[in-house]
Amino acid sequence: MNPLLKAVLVFGLSIGSLSLANVLLKVGMDRWGVLETAGALSWRTASSVWELPVGILLMTAQFLGMLTLFKWGWEASVVVPVFGFNYVLTAMLGQLLLGEPVTGWRWLGIALVIAGVALIARSSPAAVSS
Numbered sequence: 001m002n003p004l005l006k007a008v009l010v011f012g013l014s015i016g017s018l019s020l021a022n023v024l025l026k027v028g029m030d031r032w033g034v035l036e037t038a039g040a041l042s043w044r045t046a047s048s049v050w051e052l053p054v055g056i057l058l059m060t061a062q063f064l065g066m067l068t069l070f071k072w073g074w075e076a077s078v079v080v081p082v083f084g085f086n087y088v089l090t091a092m093l094g095q096l097l098l099g100e101p102v103t104g105w106r107w108l109g110i111a112l113v114i115a116g117v118a119l120i121a122r123s124s125p126a127a128v129s130s
Contacts, residue, residue, distance in 0.1 A: 011085075016089065018090075021062065022086070023094060023097055023098065024058065025052065027098070028055060031049050031051065077120070
């Protein structure tokens, strides 16, 4: 497989897993708070908040993707900003799955992040090896 295509795949999977992890962790902590407020928080009820361990697992997958990109020779000054696309996907998932309001100002900020990522990506040489 083409090294650039492999990197794009790892970037995509990593960004997707991080964005989904963010949403799951938000839902899990909301559920945790409800259990705690109801006085029902115990190890048994806390273990029913499945979103937390799954969110942590997805964040671990993102971390492993980042390490893989570094191993393949991608520069940290490229990898970390490209992961900024996580903001876009998390905002979209937050709006679609959690009903969070994403205002025009937020979208403008996200657009600026995308513009910055595009500038960084254009200025980077391809990864040295895969």
